[in-house]
Amino acid sequence: MTVKQLSLPSLVDACVRLGVPAVGLWREPVAAYGLEGAAKCVRDAGLTVTSLCRGGFLTAIDATDRARALADNRAAIDEAAILGTNTLVLVSGGLPPGSRDLVAGRERVADALSVLAPYAGERGIRLAIEPLHPMFASDRCVVSTLTQALDLAERFPSDQVGVVVDTYHIWWDDTAPAAVSRAGAQGRIHSVQLADWITPLPAGALNGRGQLGDGAVDLRAWRELVEAAGWTGFIEVELFNDGLWAREGVEVLAETAGRYLDCVFR
Amino acid sequence: MTVKQLSLPSLVDACVRLGVPAVGLWREPVAAYGLEGAAKCVRDAGLTVTSLCRGGFLTAIDATDRARALADNRAAIDEAAILGTNTLVLVSGGLPPGSRDLVAGRERVADALSVLAPYAGERGIRLAIEPLHPMFASDRCVVSTLTQALDLAERFPSDQVGVVVDTYHIWWDDTAPAAVSRAGAQGRIHSVQLADWITPLPAGALNGRGQLGDGAVDLRAWRELVEAAGWTGFIEVELFNDGLWAREGVEVLAETAGRYLDCVFR
Numbered sequence: 001m002t003v004k005q006l007s008l009p010s011l012v013d014a015c016v017r018l019g020v021p022a023v024g025l026w027r028e029p030v031a032a033y034g035l036e037g038a039a040k041c042v043r044d045a046g047l048t049v050t051s052l053c054r055g056g057f058l059t060a061i062d063a064t065d066r067a068r069a070l071a072d073n074r075a076a077i078d079e080a081a082i083l084g085t086n087t088l089v090l091v092s093g094g095l096p097p098g099s100r101d102l103v104a105g106r107e108r109v110a111d112a113l114s115v116l117a118p119y120a121g122e123r124g125i126r127l128a129i130e131p132l133h134p135m136f137a138s139d140r141c142v143v144s145t146l147t148q149a150l151d152l153a154e155r156f157p158s159d160q161v162g163v164v165v166d167t168y169h170i171w172w173d174d175t176a177p178a179a180v181s182r183a184g185a186q187g188r189i190h191s192v193q194l195a196d197w198i199t200p201l202p203a204g205a206l207n208g209r210g211q212l213g214d215g216a217v218d219l220r221a222w223r224e225l226v227e228a229a230g231w232t233g234f235i236e237v238e239l240f241n242d243g244l245w246a247r248e249g250v251e252v253l254a255e256t257a258g259r260y261l262d263c264v265f266r
Numbered sequence: 267m268t269v270k271q272l273s274l275p276s277l278v279d280a281c282v283r284l285g286v287p288a289v290g291l292w293r294e295p296v297a298a299y300g301l302e303g304a305a306k307c308v309r310d311a312g313l314t315v316t317s318l319c320r321g322g323f324l325t326a327i328d329a330t331d332r333a334r335a336l337a338d339n340r341a342a343i344d345e346a347a348i349l350g351t352n353t354l355v356l357v358s359g360g361l362p363p364g365s366r367d368l369v370a371g372r373e374r375v376a377d378a379l380s381v382l383a384p385y386a387g388e389r390g391i392r393l394a395i396e397p398l399h400p401m402f403a404s405d406r407c408v409v410s411t412l413t414q415a416l417d418l419a420e421r422f423p424s425d426q427v428g429v430v431v432d433t434y435h436i437w438w439d440d441t442a443p444a445a446v447s448r449a450g451a452q453g454r455i456h457s458v459q460l461a462d463w464i465t466p467l468p469a470g471a472l473n474g475r476g477q478l479g480d481g482a483v484d485l486r487a488w489r490e491l492v493e494a495a496g497w498t499g500f501i502e503v504e505l506f507n508d509g510l511w512a513r514e515g516v517e518v519l520a521e522t523a524g525r526y527l528d529c530v531f532r
Binding site: 095100101102103133134135137138139144145148171172173174197199200201202203204205215216217218 | 361366367368369399400401403404405410411414437438439440463465466467468469470471481482483484
């Protein structure tokens with residue numbers, strides 16, 4: 001999604017040329033390219049698919065809406081398996097129209113997970129609950145903290161449900177480091193994503209994530225934190241940023257890879 | 267600030283006519299009108315001044331900047347005393363340029379409070395630390411949760427330093443209700459403010475607070491929560507909203523008073 005301006009073959013080609021060994025994919029561009037073709041494209045290039053984004057949106061009250069959401073998530077699990085990744089990222093969903101009850105919303109997410117977790121487990125897919133920044137609590141994700149995500153995940157086996165550690169969403173939270181350690185001890189860190197925090201936020205707040213190093217997040221410290229918690233997997237960079245999307249994609253990918261080395265590892 | 271389009275005399279007149287018995291003031295319009303004149307205006311009308319907004323911005327590293335901030339906060343304390351309120355609201359300040367250390371920023375706030383709290387106490391003024399929504403953590407306020415605010419306040423006597431409970435900033439936080447109870451038990455709820463949460467956020471995220479009843483916050487539940495924690499004082503409505511500011515001020519004040527009764531009390 002960081003370079004959504006690139007077609008799937010261009011993305012794969014650029015990753016190979018730049019030495020980027022793994023990539024996270026999103027459902028919409030995969031579907032647009034064709035699921036089987038996308039799977040073959042990344043497989044033939046030798047790329048690891050770190051995760052598929054995204055399932056979720058499980059907070060509906062209406063029975064028809066809930067059934068539709070469950071069906072869509074089963075489809076996402078199947079797609080993840082075909083793409084060869086073991087991780088499906090879940091964004092919980094916001095408050096349904098007229099609701100002001102975040103607690104009940106999170107309970108409906110738990111109810112849905114009780115259906116989806118075994119389905120995912122049978123297919124070798126781990127569901128990764130992503131807490132989104134509290135500024136998205138009403139309209140996008142009732143799970144706002146890593147602790148909340150972990151409280152949900154803990155109701156299920158760790159090989160079925162875990163959490164996403166995304167610096168953009170949790171960097172401000174002084175309780176998040178302890179939650180990272182707790183998640184690591186349980187084997188529930190299923191995905192690690194990086195973005196920097198920059199201001200001012202754009203209208204809608206969605207597409208203002210900062211290039212690594214441009215903002216307020218101590219990315220190196222977070223990398224060390226997840227490693228101390230046992231994380232040995234790939235780390236994704238996920239930048240929703242209108243400015244980056246307006247630029248030439250391969251250039252943005254190269255810049256991002258460079259920032260990753262400079263701001264996260266050195 | 268909800269009706270900043272009104273002059274101070276117009277605001278006071280409208281409050282009296284609408285039966286609004288108390289008002290929170292901001293330093294800038296008070297200074298523009300004249301401090302002594304403003305104090306006389308509200309006093310002659312029999313209005314209670316619930317609080318003065320705002321002091322704070324105490325996170326600077328540079329010694330000159332820190333000294334300037336302390337001097338400004340002493341001035342704000344003096345102004346509060348002249349206006350006849352017992353509460354000065356503090357917004358902590360964000361990360362200084364180049365800093366990525368929220369913990370150190372909060373410690374500098376504590377250092378400043380150790381100077382300001384006795385000064386305030388001698389003048390009968392309570393400092394009220396306001397946690398701002400995490401979306402303001404980098405540029406405006408390193409104190410993002412009521413728990414963090416209370417952890418800071420607890421280092422000082424409760425008649426010198428307490429917290430602000432503002433629904434706009436903490437409504438999403440499932441740990442906030444316990445923090446409200448804890449603050450109440452310590453006599454540290456020094457201000458209660460209401461605004462609703464609406465989306466989409468405007469660019470900059472600052473002036474998109476929702477009119478009571480328009481958004482996702484269960485305002486009645488929060489009112490009951492602070493009352494259960496022992497709060498018997500006035501409740502402020504603080505709406506930063508470009509749409510409301512563009513309308514006729516008395517009309518907005520009347521609407522807000524009506525919403526307050528309909529959405530918070532009934």
